[in-house]
Structures are given as structure tokens and as C-alpha cells.
Amino acid sequence: METNPLVAPWSGPFGGVPPFDKVKIEHFKPALEIAMAERLAEIDRIADDPSPPTFANTLEAMERGGRTLDRATAIYGIFASTMRSSAFQDVEREMEPRLAGFNDRIVQNARLFARIAAVYEAREKSGLTPEQQRLAWLRYTEFARSGARLDEVAKKRLSEINQRLATLYTDFSQNVLADENSHSLVIDDAADLAGLPDSLVSAAAAAGARGHDAKWEILNTRSSVEPFLTYSGRRDLREKVWRTFASRGDNNDARDNKKLVAEIVRLRDARAKLLGYPSHAHWRLEMSMAKTPERAMQLMQAVWKPAVARVAEEVADMQAVADREGANISIEPWDYRYYAEKVRKSKYDLDENEVTPYLQLENLREAMFWVAGELMGVRFRAVSGIPVYHSDVRVWEVQDAAGKHVALFFFDPYARPDKVSGAWMNAYRNQERFAGEVTTIVSNNSNFVKGRAGEPVLVSWGDATTLFHEFGHALHGLSSNVNYPSLAGTNVDRDYVEFPSQLIEHWLITPEVLNRFARHCKTGEPIPKALVAKIEKASKFNKGFENVEYLSSALVDMRLHLDPAKAGDIAAFERDTLASLGMPRQMAMRHRLPHFGHLFSGDSYSAGYYSYLWADTLSADAFEAFIEAEGAYDKAVAKRLRDHVFSTGNTVDPAEGYRAFRGRDAQVDALMRKRGFPPEANAPRP
Numbered sequence: 001m002e003t004n005p006l007v008a009p010w011s012g013p014f015g016g017v018p019p020f021d022k023v024k025i026e027h028f029k030p031a032l033e034i035a036m037a038e039r040l041a042e043i044d045r046i047a048d049d050p051s052p053p054t055f056a057n058t059l060e061a062m063e064r065g066g067r068t069l070d071r072a073t074a075i076y077g078i079f080a081s082t083m084r085s086s087a088f089q090d091v092e093r094e095m096e097p098r099l100a101g102f103n104d105r106i107v108q109n110a111r112l113f114a115r116i117a118a119v120y121e122a123r124e125k126s127g128l129t130p131e132q133q134r135l136a137w138l139r140y141t142e143f144a145r146s147g148a149r150l151d152e153v154a155k156k157r158l159s160e161i162n163q164r165l166a167t168l169y170t171d172f173s174q175n176v177l178a179d180e181n182s183h184s185l186v187i188d189d190a191a192d193l194a195g196l197p198d199s200l201v202s203a204a205a206a207a208g209a210r211g212h213d214a215k216w217e218i219l220n221t222r223s224s225v226e227p228f229l230t231y232s233g234r235r236d237l238r239e240k241v242w243r244t245f246a247s248r249g250d251n252n253d254a255r256d257n258k259k260l261v262a263e264i265v266r267l268r269d270a271r272a273k274l275l276g277y278p279s280h281a282h283w284r285l286e287m288s289m290a291k292t293p294e295r296a297m298q299l300m301q302a303v304w305k306p307a308v309a310r311v312a313e314e315v316a317d318m319q320a321v322a323d324r325e326g327a328n329i330s331i332e333p334w335d336y337r338y339y340a341e342k343v344r345k346s347k348y349d350l351d352e353n354e355v356t357p358y359l360q361l362e363n364l365r366e367a368m369f370w371v372a373g374e375l376m377g378v379r380f381r382a383v384s385g386i387p388v389y390h391s392d393v394r395v396w397e398v399q400d401a402a403g404k405h406v407a408l409f410f411f412d413p414y415a416r417p418d419k420v421s422g423a424w425m426n427a428y429r430n431q432e433r434f435a436g437e438v439t440t441i442v443s444n445n446s447n448f449v450k451g452r453a454g455e456p457v458l459v460s461w462g463d464a465t466t467l468f469h470e471f472g473h474a475l476h477g478l479s480s481n482v483n484y485p486s487l488a489g490t491n492v493d494r495d496y497v498e499f500p501s502q503l504i505e506h507w508l509i510t511p512e513v514l515n516r517f518a519r520h521c522k523t524g525e526p527i528p529k530a531l532v533a534k535i536e537k538a539s540k541f542n543k544g545f546e547n548v549e550y551l552s553s554a555l556v557d558m559r560l561h562l563d564p565a566k567a568g569d570i571a572a573f574e575r576d577t578l579a580s581l582g583m584p585r586q587m588a589m590r591h592r593l594p595h596f597g598h599l600f601s602g603d604s605y606s607a608g609y610y611s612y613l614w615a616d617t618l619s620a621d622a623f624e625a626f627i628e629a630e631g632a633y634d635k636a637v638a639k640r641l642r643d644h645v646f647s648t649g650n651t652v653d654p655a656e657g658y659r660a661f662r663g664r665d666a667q668v669d670a671l672m673r674k675r676g677f678p679p680e681a682n683a684p685r686p
Ligand SMILES: [Zn+2]
Pocket: 469, 470, 473, 498, 501
């Protein structure tokens, strides 16, 4: 087993890099088994230590250990999102419940918890640094919240629930992936391409050649579906593509997710009750900046009302366009993006199609690197020879201003059949210092449709924004400057972790970025000033749609996890909840429950989809700090941002960190201004 590359320490440059060139699917199971056994033996040694519990022999010992498991699960996690072949899915199905059971064995180790509790209780008088006190608090609280104080019978029941949930999460996400891979729109007649811009046609041709040997293919993923719905002049095909995408996990077949969702919600509720909480939502939000579901709901409601009112205005504008064209239709969900685009053209003289040729993926990547240099003082240098898991993946070395090496950045931009849809950041190796400096390794992943060889990949404004968003997460991870890996980088509350990422989105539209990097794919000309002015002017356009699409998903999430009694019939729950909210009939949720991966591929964003709104309250307010100073590139504000937000990980309470950066608490007004809504007096302050 010494030859298992998932178990061996990472070798090569930069303090070792993931051995992607050696990993085979058959390595995962034995590696995880070895790593779990090794970790359990370590935990036993710590728990059975005859000397009195101290921070060093308990919490630091826990931080120091588990490295084999960290390495193995890092690569396992990378494969679970980017290389999820059917052979790997078999491994997941077997190993997920076992990993859940393994976690419970640690949390439920009574001798270990007694030691953690002793260190926690003595934390203020045992000479610990603030960071060490924070780690003691976090570990104690996490253990307690995960059932460390329960009796043996309850512990056993809890572990059964966790293991069953792990299986359900795996099944849920595998079903969604399968529905995305198997229900594309195959096009063989050029007439079906009506209205599509050249960039989309060539992406569809590339997808067709790779996929079903078709002339063109519209994949059943967001990056393909949304542009198609925006431009296709074929209403019948728009409806078809929209319905297929909206029905992922909801086709009443073997891959239908509705029953799985009902069981997940029921089990989560049972777990929350077992742990002494009124609901899963209360349990989840205890460890968040919002603290309670009520505060999260209050903020969502405050934005929901003006958003719905704005949708009514948007629909009226779109209906007028359709009427003028003599289309003889009323706006339906599959018409929204198409007619919104026409309104954008007529109201703001802005054609997204005119913008896209200026948005080349590779230039945008250079733009992100440049912004990182301006704000955080880091430089990116392409490196070769680092093993990757797929030939599309490229690697950069990150250096600080002094030329000191700080991190590696992996970039995996293109869609593949075995890759989960959407975009995300991943931390392969967390920053830490207490046991010696390490090279942080982070990645960005997205699903752009790869063009034909030699053709630049052009992306929409929305996708460019997402690119900056994920890069914000990466920057958060690689700017980390803490002692303990558990507190490093993006290991922060769910409704705080989206703050750095959403903040970085703001730099895309700065003239400094657009003038340098938004260059026409054919002529190389920079984007015209007049076009930038139009983009800025239209920046509040379609906010009704964006907010209602998002908030309906977030509100349904919270209601479901507050009131699970109604979750037996998921379809009815979704329908009734939307009706009670007053969901505009021309719209649908961004993520319907049968494919809402944020909620049901794991626990992390469950009762937590509101987090994006919460964090955007911070990011809108934070960006205004730059504007109030010298602008988006103000060095003093950038330094405060680095010192109090990007580098601190989870070493300070997020509200305190924000206050240190801003000099005060965040105000909701900035969010309302950013979204173009009237101020809301009743919204809670984050
Ligand atoms: Zn994010």
C-alpha cells in the first residue's frame, strides 16, 4: 500500500503537489480506509494522553495530525466535482456514508470531548493567544453542536441519520449530473439556430462534435441554456430547453429526486430535534453571522417586496415589445431572458451580443490576476510540469510583492461530461504556519463551453461576473495568513464566505479593467467608452428578475427547513410556498428543489442560500468604502481589506473583522442602492 499515491506525502516542487499523474480510481477506497484508520489511532492517542489536557496536547495535536486524510480527501473532493466518472461515482456511493460514520466516531469520542471542553473552559486563563482561544471555542462548539454531549442511544441514532444523509446527498447530486448529461437539445437543422450569435453557434458545434456526433448541441447546463434562452428566436425550442433544464431531477423516473428531498428534510429535522434545536434552520444558522432564521428571513423579505414590484414593471416593458412585434403571446418563463434582452436593447441601446466579443476568457483571467496585484500585491506566473488531472487544467505560481512564493492556483475552466455544472473554488491545501510554512493551493472551476481549437472563448457579462466571483474566493484562500489550518482561508461562516467573492465582482466593471483587458476578439480594439457607459447605465436593469429568481429559491429553502412537516410532497410544497409568496407567474426559481444542489448535495448551504444576500449587504457596503476614498483601487482601503478580511480566515468573529475594516457595521442602504431598490428602514443590520 506504500505505492498508493493518495496515501504518500505529496512530492515535487512547492513543498509537494497533488500526484494527479499517478491517481487511479482504484486508489481511493484503500487510501481513505488507511487514512481514516490512521486518524482514528491519532485521535485515540490524544484522547488517552495521561497528562492533563492542554491546548498543545489536545487542539494543536489535532491540528498537527490527520494529514494523510487531508491529502486523500482533497483529491477525492476534486474528483467528486470535476472527474465524476461512473467508476468514481461507485466509490462515492460506498465511501460517503463511511466517511460520515468516521466523522461521528471522532465527534462522539467522549474522552476527546472532555479534553477539548477542559481546554475551552480554561481558555482565558491559560495564556492562549486570541487565535488559540478562537480555535478552542470553535472546536468545542462544533463538537457540542454535532452531538458530543448526547447519551449513547442518541449518539447512535444521530450517526445513523448522518450516514443515511450522506448516501442521499450522493444519490441526489449524481441524479442531477446524469440529467444534465443526458438531456441535451440536439440540432441538425440550421433553421433551429435562428437568432443565435456566432459565438453560441460555434460553441454548440463544438459541443455537438464532442457529444452526440450532432451538428449542434445545446447542453442541459446553465452556461449553455441561459444564452440559448436569451437569443433563440424559436419560441418552441426555448420552451423545450427551459422545461428540460427546469425539470432536472423531476422527471418521475429512476433519477427523480423529489422523494430523496422529502427524506433528507425529514431526517434533518429529526437530527435538529435530537440536538435540541427547534429546526434544521435554527441549528444551521447558530454558526452564521445572521445567527437566527428570523434575521435572515427579515432581510430577504425586505428585498423581496421591491423585487417583485420591479418584475411587474419589467414584464410590462417586455409585453409591450412583444405586442409591438405582433407576437401575440403573453410572457412566459422561457420568454423572460429573450424579451429582457430586447428591452435592454431598446431602453439602453445595449446589446449583450455587442459586449461578448470583448469578453475573452483568457483576457478576463489576466484581468483577475491584475486586480489581485493591485488590491493584494500578488503576482501570477504560469508554471509548467505540475501534474494535473485533465489536460484542460493549467497552473500558476502566486508570489507576493517581495517575490516570495505564497501559493499555487489551478484553473479548470471548461465543461466536461463528468464535471458538476456551475462554478466553484476549491482549496487543495490550506495555509498554515504553526507547524511550518506551506504553499497554499487553491483552484477555480467553471463550465465554459470550449470553442474550436484556436478560437477564443467568449463569455457573457454574467459569466464574466461569476469568473470574478470565484476568483474572489480563490484570493480569499490564498491571502490567508493564520497559524492553524482549521482557521485558514475560506473556513468561515457560510454567510460571510460569500462576502470576499461578491466584493471582487465589483472590479470587473472598473474602467481600469475594461480598458486594459476587454479587447475585441477580432480587432484587438479596447471596448469603446460609449459601450462601457451603456453597460454602467444598464447595470440596474433586470434586477427584478435576478432578485426574484434568487430570493424565491432562498425563501423556499428557509421555509422548507423551518417547517418540514409539509415536505412530504415536495412538488406541492414548492408550488404552495411560491403561491403564498406571490411569485410572479412569468418566473421560476433559479434552483427548483429537485435539483437544488446547494441544499441537497450536502449540508453546507442548506437553510443557507440566503447567505449570498447577507454577504452582498456586506460587499455593497464594503465597495462604497473604496468609492468614498480614492476609488476602486485606493491603496489604504485595499490594505484594510487585506488585513481585516482576506488574510484573517476564521481567527476573528466576522462582525468584528468587518468593523475593523469599515470602521462601523454594514448598512443595508448600500445593498438597496446597488440593486436599484428604494431604501428599506426595517431591514436588519448584518
Ligand atoms: Zn461564491
